[in-house]
Amino acid sequence: MIEAIGLTKRYGSTVAVNDLSFTVRPGRVTGFLGPNGAGKSTTMRMVLGLDRPTAGRVLIDGTPYNKIKNPLRSVGALLDAKWVHPNRSARTHLLWMARSNGIPVRRVDEVLDEVGLTKVARKRAGGFSLGMSQRLGIASALLGDPKVLLFDEPVNGLDPEGILWIRRFMQGLAAQGRTVLVSSHLLSEMALTAEDLVVIGRGELIAQCSTAEFIDRSAKAAVLVRAPEWQRFATLLRDKGFAVAEGAEGVLTVEGATGAEIGEVAAGNGVVLHELSPQRASLEEAFMQLTGDSVEYQTGSAEKGV
């Protein structure tokens, strides 16, 4: 579990993180979202003891990072996959990490196997593709078999196959009971990967809840209806006090009613329905709605820094 309590970081006059409190639970993937400059990387660095908070604290399973005896055995992180020495092989790199952290050498081959790099383990890491580098970064994070894992933008620049692999891998880690916090700009990907979200803007907490709740909370619920007698049905629905918008080819968008309520109005009045489908907003729409005011650099209406 990760607990941030009143976490604050100032760089001179810039407040990167401001009185931020949140909890990341084990057994699920938690997405860490926020517009550019929201303070995600700064927060992750503070979790990992790489940056000192100006105020507040962050605990990993109840202990601050700098008080953990064997940090690699408690927390693993992927911050920058390209930090490996280019002339080292993947295996040499992991062996060096294992030896300098008192981790048994057998873990090196175990993690190489887990991330699917066994065949290229003796090749120069400098020649690795981005996807392979990400796998090596993940292998490094897993070396100490930690309960808590942090990944900063792990799917950036990956092809769809690489993205899918990372998604499944993270969900697998969470299913093993680990705490997995992952930041990403790819919101549609996060909607598929993360069960929970911590959303920040301008260094402050905007929301901490499940992904489903985040979408429901921000978006107006609407139900799409198709009926041959759409004009009569629209009148019936309006008489019930529901808001009805008439679209092209008689498609009705109904707000303020559940699918069940609409179905009952139809049945009660002998209206034939061809479609009745509740609409859900995308995570992008919910995110734009909730973080709209907290974007640091506004560049235009469509481009909101994500």
Ligand SMILES: Nc1ncnc2c1ncn2[C@@H]1O[C@H](COP(=O)(O)OP(=O)(O)OP(=O)(O)O)[C@@H](O)[C@H]1O
């Ligand atoms: N070392 C630093 N010195 C000064 N200001 C910094 C430093 N690191 C971060 N900042 C500032 O703190 C704020 C938060 O930055 P941070 O990199 O944590 O955001 P982020 O959410 O990770 O952004 P991105 O998604 O663009 O990576 C920004 O205004 C940034 O300019």
